[in-house]
Amino acid sequence: MTSHPRGIHDLGGLPAGAVDRTEHQNDFWEQRVDALMRALGTLEPPVVRTDELRRAIEGLGAKAYDEMSYYERWIAAIVEILLEKGVITVDELSKKIDEIETREPA
Amino acid sequence: MSPRFRAGDRVRVRDWFPPGHVRTPYYVRGKQGAIERVCGVFNNPEHLAYDHDDDPKTLYRVRFLQRDVWGSAERPDDTIDIEIYEHWLENL
Amino acid sequence: MNDDHDHPHHPEHHLPSSYHEKLTAAVLELLAEKNVLSAAQITESIAIMDARGPELGAKVVARAWSDPAFKQRLLADGSAACRELGIDVGGLKLAVVENTPDAHNVIVCTLCSCYPKMLLGIPPAWYKSKAYRSRTAREPRKVLAEFGLSVPDRVTVRVHDSTADMRYLVLPMRPSGTDGWSEESLAQLVSRDAMIGVARAKEPAAV
Numbered sequence: 368m369t370s371h372p373r374g375i376h377d378l379g380g381l382p383a384g385a386v387d388r389t390e391h392q393n394d395f396w397e398q399r400v401d402a403l404m405r406a407l408g409t410l411e412p413p414v415v416r417t418d419e420l421r422r423a424i425e426g427l428g429a430k431a432y433d434e435m436s437y438y439e440r441w442i443a444a445i446v447e448i449l450l451e452k453g454v455i456t457v458d459e460l461s462k463k464i465d466e467i468e469t470r471e472p473a
Numbered sequence: 474m475s476p477r478f479r480a481g482d483r484v485r486v487r488d489w490f491p492p493g494h495v496r497t498p499y500y501v502r503g504k505q506g507a508i509e510r511v512c513g514v515f516n517n518p519e520h521l522a523y524d525h526d527d528d529p530k531t532l533y534r535v536r537f538l539q540r541d542v543w544g545s546a547e548r549p550d551d552t553i554d555i556e557i558y559e560h561w562l563e564n565l
Numbered sequence: 566m567n568d569d570h571d572h573p574h575h576p577e578h579h580l581p582s583s584y585h586e587k588l589t590a591a592v593l594e595l596l597a598e599k600n601v602l603s604a605a606q607i608t609e610s611i612a613i614m615d616a617r618g619p620e621l622g623a624k625v626v627a628r629a630w631s632d633p634a635f636k637q638r639l640l641a642d643g644s645a646a647c648r649e650l651g652i653d654v655g656g657l658k659l660a661v662v663e664n665t666p667d668a669h670n671v672i673v674c675t676l677c678s679c680y681p682k683m684l685l686g687i688p689p690a691w692y693k694s695k696a697y698r699s700r701t702a703r704e705p706r707k708v709l710a711e712f713g714l715s716v717p718d719r720v721t722v723r724v725h726d727s728t729a730d731m732r733y734l735v736l737p738m739r740p741s742g743t744d745g746w747s748e749e750s751l752a753q754l755v756s757r758d759a760m761i762g763v764a765r766a767k768e769p770a771a772v
Contacts, residue, residue, distance in 0.1 A: 380703040382699070419522055498676060
């Protein structure tokens with residue numbers, strides 16, 4: 368049987384270690400990302416669909432999937448879709464990030 | 474839109490590897506199972522992923538024996554149920 | 566990195582975490598400026614999820630244990646049954662699977678992290694982890710054993726992979742020694758983990 372490429376997210380049956388059962392609360396920014404996605408999905412028409420979010424997460428690439436946390440992937444994917452659809456532009460986003468960094472240095 | 478399959482029908486998941494966003498897991502492709510229930514009609518996520526809500530498909534819960542999916546199982550009667558859209562299923 | 570670790574303060578995530586926080590803030594501010602989504606809508610959305618937690622699912626389970634007709638309705642249409650109890654589940658399409666002396670059910674989403682959030686709240690980090698998502702589909706008994714749950718040979722294990730529009734809830738078996746208990750007391754026996762399928766409901770002596 369020919370080997371076909373497998374999505375980086377398509378994990379069922381792959382070998383893995385023990386399940387880490389440590390519980391932790393989401394940070395506030397992560398709660399905001401979760402809320403953002405829910406709110407975007409309920410607009411008519413939805414500005415970002417769950418399926419679009421998943422597709423964009425799958426498209427982030429294996430490295431991103433391994434090294435980014437759950438909500439880091441979410442916000443990166445949401446940004447992809449918003450940029451694709453022209454809801455925001457890269458210039459606007461860069462400018463706003465600069466503005467925020469000036470306001471509240473890390 | 475009339476469902477092609479009914480509860481109890483034996484089906485095979487297409488041995489198919491299309492591009493784009495799919496919700497049929499890799500591990501079940503080409504495997505045989507039985508329709509556990511008809512879930513209803515939903516928009517095809519493969520199209521929704523690109524913002525097209527133009528492709529309603531009947532969705533089924535399909536039950537597989539674990540040993541049929543993996544070749545072996547922790548116990549012979551253990552099962553795994555997966556929801557699969559009609560265009561992924563073939564009659565046996 | 567050999568396992569998906571979602572902890573935002575993990576040393577490897579120090580800088581990216583700060584970057585993504587700023588990215589989030591930037592997106593929210595831009596969307597508000599463009600009247601796509603107001604800050605108030607985000608606050609409301611956070612509040613909606615804050616009001617969701619396993620105690621809602623426990624209430625549903627306790628009612629199903631106490632009222633056989635409700636249980637049948639729950640198994641036929643999970644979302645409608647939740648609404649009967651005044652729980653606003655939004656667009657959730659809930660499928661409830663019942664544990665019996667012959668079958669134990671466990672839920673996973675191998676492709677992402679699908680979970681009945683509008684009923685149970687946010688899923689635990691482990692549910693979203695690579696290890697849980699990879700292994701539960703193939704070796705559920707081993708995973709359950711790691712959670713401290715041993716399933717006898719004569720009991721079939723049924724895994725449910727939430728790949729599409731349905732979201733799943735396990736209806737655990739009602740523990741013995743609870744005859745005549747109020748729904749409130751029964752609900753205390755029902756944990757989030759029992760409704761995912763990685764635990765049983767608690768025994769009366771344990772509460």
